Amino acid sequence: MMDRRAQAGVLLAVAAVALRLGLTDAALAYVKSGLRPLLTLAGIALGVIGASTLLPQLRDEGRATRADPRTSDGTMPHPGAGGDGAHEPAIGWMLVLPLLALLLIAPPPLGAFAAARQSSRLAQPSQLSYPPLPPAEDGTVRLTLAEYRLRALYDDSESLSGARIRLTGFVTPSEDGEGYLLTRFVLSCCAADGIAVQVRIQGDSVARPADAWLEVEGRWMPTPVTAERARGVPVLSAQQVVVIPAPAQPYEY
């Protein structure tokens, strides 16, 4: 059972975590950045409701020894110590579990383990020609893995040919041992619906550990019509590979 103070405590704890997720980058491991303002608002709403539950409790307890006219009329929703009408079943305690998971495990963004477990279920586009590449900065064009994949596999106008491309992602070891797969999860809503987009990197002689974040520059290699193309994994021939720290925004949207 939960008494009124415990209910208020759970609400305030969830509110604090919602505010922290809403106001920092910590939320980006789980949801899209667009949810952050909503999380902030949710935190404020829960905080107000929690505080308005707790404060009258504290006041009533402060006067617990005196006769309190406000609790004798039977209509007040804070019955003070010993009141039993306001107990909630224990299910509300479950809300502490995600808080503990965040505090103790601090779940990392989805990585190589999750990517390896998922067989490719990426959509084939209906669009078959693409606009010209965005302008190059310092001779390289920065693309998301999702956009590189579409242009590399399905672009009839071969807009990638000749361009020096820069991709950012983490390493998923390749099952056949040839090169590795640069990977990024694409979210449509939250991490639970993330879909791994992968690009096979060839020509990097260094052994890269799983989950290492890399910035890879290289050139498009037309993918032969093989099982790999059917699985939707294009190839990039690497010219320069730089190890980078994990970005604040681990997912593509």
Next chain:
Amino acid sequence: MSADAASKSLSEQPGVPRAFPALELLAVVLVAAVIARPHSTWLFDSPALQMWSTLFVSITVQALPFLVLGVVVSGAVSSVVPAGWLAAHLPRRPALAVGAAGLAGVALPGCECGSVPIAGRLTTRGLSHAAAFTFMLAAPAINPVVLVSTAVAFPGRPMMVLARFGASLSTAIAVGLLWERFGRASWVDSSRLRVSEGATRWESFADTARHDFLHAGGWLVVGAMVAATLQVIVPQSVIDTVTGTEWLAILALALLAVAIAICSEADAFVAAGLTQFSMTSRLVFLVVGPAVDIKLIALQAGVFGRRFAVRFAPTAFAVAVGAGVLFGRLLE
């Protein structure tokens, strides 16, 4: 953390004997978790456990703002709408009330998590159970946000949006009418929907919102744990093998929608990615998901009771699959 600060100020209060110092215990556990974290990483470095916890937390965090919106609306309903008002102002004929409730679902942009407490609260304001359940099924499935995201996920296939709208609205109305005909009020545990008449509007708002949040939120967490577990333990290869046979594919995607419990605002993007499956089976996925999934069953059990949930979920599932197959004919 605010719970911590709260317990500090509490300890300065004159001691009042209590059976169980739950709030203090909560504060101690949370503070202990913060302190223990640097020393406990070795406990949690299994990649499967980390993936599970990421999915669990992300489902919970994604649903949280919509759940809060739901309980705020629910609290507002309870503090502003007088008891019995809805009964007096809605069409008297049950079938008309159900139809009106279904169409009213278009107006609430939110995920399914918010609509369950709202539907529960509306029943305390005089809405019939049948109409409330129709509203609960319709609101998350056919609101503008969901329809737009479906259109975005299936570019060049406007029929998909139309089929989804039709199938989901039919499901909601059919389930409402079935309840009207066969349902029993005794299946709904209305004690869970305690009507609180606070002294002021604000008190009855805050009381209702807090009550609904703890109930629905607690069950949401249970549902998120089950959904995360299924995602980690059911290998994708199992899903890939069933795509060959149409009825098996339909059943598989219907069950997948129940199991993975993603938001109705996101499921169209997942469906778009299930390219190995037929359009009909993907439509079934979109119709079943907002009506029946693991976290919704848990939420409904929390708001309406277990006796309700074990009857409602299979009914809604069967009707949703049927409606999806029927409207799928528009797509093939």
